[in-house]
Amino acid sequence: MESDNAIRRGEEGILSRLRELYRMYGYACFKMSKFEEYDLYGQNKEFLVSDSVITFTDTNGKLMALKPDVTLSIVKNTVDVPGLVQRLYYNENVYRISDRTHQYKEILQAGLECIGDLGAYNLCEVLRLAARSLAVIAEESVLTVSHLGVISALTADLKPGADRMALLRCIQGKNPHGVRELCTQYGVPEGEAGLLVALTSAYGEAETVLPALRAAVPADLPQAASLTAALGELEATVALCGGIPGVRVCVDLSLTGDMNYYNGLIFRGYVKGIPASVLSGGQYDRLMAKMGKRSRAVGFAVYLDLLERLEKEGDFDVDVLLISEPDTPASLVADRVEALVEQGLRVAVQSSVPERLRYRRVETLTGKEGG
Amino acid sequence: MAELLQIALPKGRLGEKVYRMFAAAGFECPEALEDTRKLIFENPAAGVCYFWVKPSDVAIYVERGAADIGVVGKDVLMEYRPEVFELLDLKTGVCRLAVAGKKDFRDYTGHTLRVATKFPNITMEYYRQKCRDIDIIKLNGSIELAPILGLSDVILDIVETGKTLYENNLEPFETVAPVSARLVANCAAYQFKYQAISRVLSGLREQVEAVK
Numbered sequence: 001m002e003s004d005n006a007i008r009r010g011e012e013g014i015l016s017r018l019r020e021l022y023r024m025y026g027y028a029c030f031k032m033s034k035f036e037e038y039d040l041y042g043q044n045k046e047f048l049v050s051d052s053v054i055t056f057t058d059t060n061g062k063l064m065a066l067k068p069d070v071t072l073s074i075v076k077n078t079v080d081v082p083g084l085v086q087r088l089y090y091n092e093n094v095y096r097i098s099d100r101t102h103q104y105k106e107i108l109q110a111g112l113e114c115i116g117d118l119g120a121y122n123l124c125e126v127l128r129l130a131a132r133s134l135a136v137i138a139e140e141s142v143l144t145v146s147h148l149g150v151i152s153a154l155t156a157d158l159k160p161g162a163d164r165m166a167l168l169r170c171i172q173g174k175n176p177h178g179v180r181e182l183c184t185q186y187g188v189p190e191g192e193a194g195l196l197v198a199l200t201s202a203y204g205e206a207e208t209v210l211p212a213l214r215a216a217v218p219a220d221l222p223q224a225a226s227l228t229a230a231l232g233e234l235e236a237t238v239a240l241c242g243g244i245p246g247v248r249v250c251v252d253l254s255l256t257g258d259m260n261y262y263n264g265l266i267f268r269g270y271v272k273g274i275p276a277s278v279l280s281g282g283q284y285d286r287l288m289a290k291m292g293k294r295s296r297a298v299g300f301a302v303y304l305d306l307l308e309r310l311e312k313e314g315d316f317d318v319d320v321l322l323i324s325e326p327d328t329p330a331s332l333v334a335d336r337v338e339a340l341v342e343q344g345l346r347v348a349v350q351s352s353v354p355e356r357l358r359y360r361r362v363e364t365l366t367g368k369e370g371g
Numbered sequence: 372m373a374e375l376l377q378i379a380l381p382k383g384r385l386g387e388k389v390y391r392m393f394a395a396a397g398f399e400c401p402e403a404l405e406d407t408r409k410l411i412f413e414n415p416a417a418g419v420c421y422f423w424v425k426p427s428d429v430a431i432y433v434e435r436g437a438a439d440i441g442v443v444g445k446d447v448l449m450e451y452r453p454e455v456f457e458l459l460d461l462k463t464g465v466c467r468l469a470v471a472g473k474k475d476f477r478d479y480t481g482h483t484l485r486v487a488t489k490f491p492n493i494t495m496e497y498y499r500q501k502c503r504d505i506d507i508i509k510l511n512g513s514i515e516l517a518p519i520l521g522l523s524d525v526i527l528d529i530v531e532t533g534k535t536l537y538e539n540n541l542e543p544f545e546t547v548a549p550v551s552a553r554l555v556a557n558c559a560a561y562q563f564k565y566q567a568i569s570r571v572l573s574g575l576r577e578q579v580e581a582v583k
Contacts, residue, residue, distance in 0.1 A: 142562035174561075175457040203565065250562070270559045275436020276454070277558065 010311055011108070011304055015091055017136045018110050018302065022089035025129060027112050030088040032073055038063040040072055047072065047261045047287060050097040054104060066095040071299060074113050075287060080294045085116035091304075105305070111281070113299035115288070120233075123265055123283065124240040126298045130267060130279055131247045133302055137278065138271035138310060142248045145206075145238055145267045146255035148282075149230025152263070153223040154196045155188070162186035164259075171200050172256045192221070200254040206238040209251045230264075237265060261287040265298065271310070278306050319345040321359035326351065328365045336365055376419050376567045377560075379433060379441035381426035381552075385464040389442045389552060390421070392461065396574025418567060430455060430555065439560035440568060445550045446529060450490045455555040458572050462579050464552040468493060469543040471536050472518050472525035476544075487517030488527040497527070497547050515539055 019029075038055050045051040047069070054066040067073065070092050078086065089112040098105040114126050127145065134141035151171060158164060167186065170178035176197045183193035198216055202209050210231060217227045234251065241249050257266050262282050269279030281300020288297050320340050324333045333349060340347045348357065378393070380386040380403075390403055400414035403421045413420045424432055427447050432438040434453040446468055448457060468490065478484065480503075487508040488494045498505045508523050515535060517523040529550065530536065530543045554575060556568055 140563070144562065170457075173455070173457045174556075177460040178457065248562075270562045272563055275434075275557050275559045 011307055014137055014307060015108075015110060015304065018133055019089070019091065021129065021132055021136060022112050025087070025125065027087040027089040030074055030090045030113075032067070032070070032090070032092060034067060034093070035064045036067050036073055038065040040076060041065055041068060044072055044261075044287070044290070046258050048096070052097045052104075054095050067092065068094055068096040070094060070109060070111065070301070071113060071284070071287075075115070075291055075293065075297065078115050078288075078293060078295060078297075081116065083117050085114060085118060085122060088113050088115070108304040109301050110304055111299060111301035113297060115297040115299075116295045118296040118298060120236060123237050123298055126281070126300065127237055127241045127265065127267060128244070130269060130281055130300050131241050131244045131249060133279060133300075134247050134269045134271055135244050137302070137307060138273065139246050140272040141246060142250055142270045143241070143267060143279075144250050144252040144255055144270070145234065145241075145265070146251065146253045147230040147234040148257065148259060148263055148266055149233070150199055150227055150253050151196075151256055152259055153226040153230065154192055154199075156223070157188075159185075159187040168256045168259075171196070171254050174201065174254050176201055191218075192223075195221070203252050203254075204250055206235065206242075206249060206251045210235045210238075213251075213253070233264065257282055259286070261290070267300070269300075269302075273310050274306050276306060278303050316358045316360050317346075318348040318357070319360045320347045321353065321357060321362045322347055322349045323353065323362060323364040324349055324351060325364070325366050333365055336363070373418060373567070374564070375413060375415060376564060376571065377437070377439045378419055378421050378571075379424050379429045379438035380421055381429050381442060381444075382423045383426065385426070385444075385552060386423060386442070388463055389461060392463070392575055392578045393419070393421075393571070396571065396578055398571060398574065433555050433557050436557050436559060438557065439564055440554060440556045440571065442552050443555055445548070445553055446490065446493070448553060448555070449548060450492050452492075453555075454558060456558060456561055457553050457555050458568075459554040459575055459579065461552040461554060461575065462582065464550070466529050466531040466550050468527065468547040468550055469530040470497075470525050470527050470545040470547060471515075471530065471541050471543040474540055474542050476518070476525065478524075484525065485523040486525055486527055487514055487523035489514060490527060493547065494527045515541060 038053065041048060041053050053068050056064055058064045070090050074088060091110045093106050094109050095104060095106055097103065112129065114122050131143050134143055155164065155167060167182045170182055179197050180193055183196065195216065199213055202213055214228065214231050217224055238249055255266050255268055262284050263286050264283035266282035268277045270277050279300055279302045283298040285296045288295055322336060337347050337349060380390055387404060398417045398419045400412045400417065400419060400421055403412040411420060411422045426444060429441040429443040430447055430451055430453040433441040433455050442461065444464060484503055484505045485508060486494050486505050487510050489510060491507050491509050494507055508517065510517060514526045514528045517526055518541060519539060527547060533543055536542055561568055
C-alpha cells in the first residue's frame with residue numbers, strides 16, 4: 001500500500017493542506033471565473049509572468065481572456081477600507097506561456113493575498129505562511145528573501161536611456177561581471193557599483209548575512225539612510241519567520257521584480273527535488289496605487305504544476321492482479337474484488353497478465369473453482 | 372555521503388580547456404578526458420560528476436536541473452535567455468558576435484536587410500534597437516555561404532579570428548557583443564548545494580585571476 005507521505009505529497013493532498021493552513025490564519029476563499037476582460041491584462045502587461053494571453057470575443061463582442069494571473073483580478077475587486085485588512089486565498093488554474101516549454105499551459109496555482117492597512121505584523125504573517133507552505137510541500141526547502149528598497153536605492157540615478165531591465169536581469173542572474181559592465185555604461189559611480197555587487201552577491205542565513213550587509217554600507221553614502229531602512233525592515237520581518245522545521249530562510253538581495261509594481265519585501269521558495277522556484281511573492285503597493293487603490297498589499301503564489309515531480313511512484317501498481325477466465329461468473333469476480341478491497345488491497349481484474357503491470361501477487365479465478 | 376555536484380561541460384576543445392580549469396581548482400576526474408564511450412564520469416572523492424553535452428544544450432541541462440552547474444557560451448545565454456544564474460566569466464573561449472558581409476557590401480537602407488544567422492533572437496534584438504527592418508534567415512551551419520551565394524546581405528555569427536571570413540572575401544564590420552565561456556548554475560541547486568557550488572566558484576575564480 002502507498003505510504004501516507006506519498007499521498008500527502010500528491011497535488012490534491014498538498015492543495016487541501018494549504019487550504020487548511022490559510023484558513024487557520026483567517027484567510028477566506030476567493031473563487032473566480034476563468035475569464036476576465038482583456039483590458040485588465042493589456043494595461044498591466046509587465047506585471048504578468050508572460051505577456052501572451054489567450055483571448056476570445058465574448059457573445060456581446062467584448063474581448064475576453066483566459067486568466068493568466070489571479071492577483072490582478074483580486075486587486076481589481078478590492079475595496080479600500082481604512083483600518084482593515086482583507087485576507088484571501090485561492091486555488092485557480094491560470095493559462096499562460098510556460099518559460100520552459102514556450103507553449104501555453106494550464107497551471108494550477110494556489111496562493112494568498114493580504115490587502116489593506118498593512119503593518120509589520122502582516123508582512124511577517126505572509127512570509128511565515130510562505131515558509132509554512134513550503135513545509136507542507138516537502139521535507140527540505142529554502143525560502144529566499146530580499147527587500148527591493150536596496151536595489152531601488154542603488155539604481156535610482158541611472159543615465160537617461162539606460163536599460164534598467166537589463167541591469168535587473170544581471171542582478172537577478174547573479175552575474176557580477178554583467179552588473180559592473182552595465183553600471184559603468186549607465187554612469188553608476190564605481191563605489192556604488194561595487195556596493196551593489198557586494199550586496200547582491202551575499203547569500204545565507206539572515207543572522208549571519210544581514211549584519212555583514214549593514215556593515216558594508218558606508219555611512220557617508222547618499223543612499224545610506226534608505227539602504228539601512230530597507231535592511232532593517234528585512235531583518236525585522238525575517239526574524240519572526242524562523243523555526244519552521246525543514247525550512248531554511250536565506251537572505252538573497254539579488255532577487256528582483258518589476259519595480260513599477262513591486263516594492264519592499266520580495267521572496268521565492270524552492271523545495272528539494274524541483275529544479276525551479278515553486279513559490280513566488282512580495283509586496284505590491286505600487287500595483288495597488290497604479291490601479292487607483294490606497295491599500296497596501298502582499299501575497300504569494302504556489303505553482304502546483306511543478307509538484308508532480310515530487311510524487312514518488314510506488315513499487316507496485318496494484319496489490320493483487322486478479323485473473324478472471326472468460327467463463328468465470330461475474331458475481332464470483334465481484335465478490336472476490338470486494339473482499340480484497342475490504343482488506344485495503346488494490347485490485348485489478350484482467351483476463352491475462354498485462355506486460356508492464358507491477359503487482360504483488362496474482363490470483364486466478366475460474367468458473368470451476370467456485371471461488 | 373554528500374551528493375555529488377553534477378556538472379555539464381560542452382563537448383569539444385572549449386570543454387576540455389574548461390575541464391582543466393576545474394581540475395586545477397581541485398575538482399579533477401581524469402577519466403573525463405579519456406577516449407571512451409562512457410557518458411558520465413564521477414569522482415566521489417572530489418564530490419563531482421561530469422558529463423559532456425552539445426555546447427548549445429548545456430544551458431538546458433542546467434536550467435532543468437539535470438546538471439547543477441555547467442559551462443556555456445555567452446552567445447547561447449543571450450540567444451535562449453535560460454533561467455540560470457550566470458556566476459562567473461571564465462575569460463576563455465573568447466570571441467565575439469559580429470555582423471559580416473562581402474567586402475564590397477553597402478547597406479542600402481531603403482531595402483529590408485536580409486540577415487542569415489544561427490541566432491535569430493539576438494539578431495532581432497540587435498536590429499530592433501537600430502530600428503532597422505530585417506528579414507531573418509535562420510540557418511544551422513555554414514552561415515558564411517549565405518552572402519556569397521546571395522541568400523542574404525549579411526550574416527550575424529560568431530567570429531573568432533575572422534580567418535574563414537577573410538578567406539572567403541568576407542569581413543566583419545560591426546561587433547554585436549563580446550562572447551566568452553560562463554559558469555552557470557541551476558537556481559534551485561544553488562539553494563541546496565550552495566557550499567559545493569561556492570567552492571567550485573571560488574576555485575575557478577582563482578584560475579581566472581591567475582591568468583590575468
